[in-house]
Amino acid sequence: xxxxxxxxxxxxxxxxxxxxxxxxxxxxxxxxxxxxxxxxxxxxxxxxxxxxxxxxxxxxxxxxxxxxxxxxxxxxxxxxxxxxxxxxxxxxxxxxxxxxxxxxxxxxxxxxxxxxxxxxxxxxxxxxxxxxxxxxxxxxxxxxxxxxxxxxxxxxxxxxxxxxxxxxxxxxxxxxxxxxxxxxxxxxxxxxxxxxxxxx
Numbered sequence: 001x002x003x004x005x006x007x008x009x010x011x012x013x014x015x016x017x018x019x020x021x022x023x024x025x026x027x028x029x030x031x032x033x034x035x036x037x038x039x040x041x042x043x044x045x046x047x048x049x050x051x052x053x054x055x056x057x058x059x060x061x062x063x064x065x066x067x068x069x070x071x072x073x074x075x076x077x078x079x080x081x082x083x084x085x086x087x088x089x090x091x092x093x094x095x096x097x098x099x100x101x102x103x104x105x106x107x108x109x110x111x112x113x114x115x116x117x118x119x120x121x122x123x124x125x126x127x128x129x130x131x132x133x134x135x136x137x138x139x140x141x142x143x144x145x146x147x148x149x150x151x152x153x154x155x156x157x158x159x160x161x162x163x164x165x166x167x168x169x170x171x172x173x174x175x176x177x178x179x180x181x182x183x184x185x186x187x188x189x190x191x192x193x194x195x196x197x198x199x200x
Contacts (some may be wrong), residue, residue: 033081034172043075050164074141090130097127099122100179109161128154169196
């Protein structure tokens with residue numbers, strides 16, 4: 001009787017172990033994409049409704065020129081990152097909810113490294129292709145990145161990203177997600193390159 005009980009326990013543990021391993025394999029499928037940019041401010045000036053350099057008024061141009069002369073040109077905006085959980089229901093279980101514990105990221109603008117950061121708190125992503133938007137607050141000095149650029153060329157770049165067009169083709173993130181699993185935290189083995197064209 002004891003032998004049968006021990007055998008039954010081992011079978012249950014084995015089955016549960018296989019289930020956990022499959023669940024962990026599915027958890028690695030969390031995907032990311034750049035969604036949108038909002039609240040873009042160049043030196044405190046709202047550029048969301050501007051399309052070109054000529055859209056700055058005299059007062060704004062004087063402010064930008066003064067700061068540029070002082071080797072300062074602060075930028076601040078919200079980058080909305082989208083996380084997708086493509087795992088669906090199976091015959092035996094509901095689609096797993098994935099908890100993103102950490103996401104160390106580095107932002108690139110026009111292929112130049114700008115600033116690094118992380119999410120402020122864990123984020124849960126439901127299954128069945130659910131998408132959660134994770135707002136990243138970005139702040140950095142453009143002149144620390146584009147030291148050789150002119151005021152007009154830098155303004156043109158940020159207007160293409162944060163102005164009327166909201167073109168994210170020159171923006172990308174690299175990140176290494178950390179997710180919660182039944183066996184503890186799991187870090188993706190390689191950094192992801194996240195762009196706006198598709199979930200990766």
